[in-house]
Amino acid sequence: MNLDLFNTPPEPWTEPLSPGALVLRQYAIAHTDSLLAGIRAIAAQAPFRRMQTPGGHTMSVAMTNCGTAGWITDCKGYRYSSTDPLSGQAWPAMPADFRSLAQAAALAAGFPGFPPDACLINRYPVGAKMALHQDRDERDLTAPIVSVSLGLPATFLWGGLQRSDKAVKVPLLHGDVVVWGGEARLVFHGIAPLKSGQHPLLGEERLNLTFRQAL
Ligand code: MD3
Ligand code: FE
Secondary structure: OOOOOOOOOOOOOOOOEEOOOOEEEEEOOHHHHHHHHHHHHHHHHOEEOOOOHHHHOOOOOEEEEEEOOEEEEEEEEEEEEEEEEOOOOOOOOOOHHHHHHHHHHHHOOOOOOOOOOEEEEEEEEOOOEEEEOOOOOOOOOOOOOOEEEEEOOOEEEOOOOOOOOOOOOEEEOOOEEEOOOOOHHHOOEEEEEOOOOEEEEEEEEEEEEEOOOOO
8 A cells, every 4th residue: 555645746648739739747856956947047147037039028037048049039130049139148058958858758758869058948927828839039949949838837738730719728746857759740739827825945937948949
């Protein structure tokens, strides 16, 4: 009989979302402390900032990056840059444990040898959202993207290959990892406005890391 219901953290479990997309529930939970320490150090060098879209809007999500490339947007468009436009300096290096977590998750989802060179870090305060979009600024669209969710829960919107395709809602919780590749790589996706709440470690905030092979 198993009476140890409370002391042992659950093993991660997987939920296929659609062909090419696999949710690894709680896969990052044991790495929470090192991820948060890493993000804190990265943000000390390259602060979170709300970027401008080419259409002239300010994003509700604040962003920073680590790695040899970082995703940016401004009035000139979306792209990867090897330097942080705020400082003119290289982005902070990607911590080795960030890279190995992303690589192990990709392998678990059937994408061996994933070499992420960019990690975009998104910070959502309550009410922040991300409109439906495709990620297509990366050079090699056959490489997957690995995402890690921390803090408050979010409703992920999972659409189709056309912007007009109806989106399915998928809850993403603290510690969940999703690997998006193959047929899922160019699917339209977004995040519904973050609902208010209190996370024991992150308070009124959600963080999301996306690991990419950008260059
Ligand atoms: C599916 N971020 O940064 S993570 C993004 O929670 C982004 O901050 C969301 O969409 C967030 O571009 C969603 C899940 C995600 C990330 C990238 C994808 C899903 C994806 C790329 C292709 C397909
Ligand atoms: Fe995206």
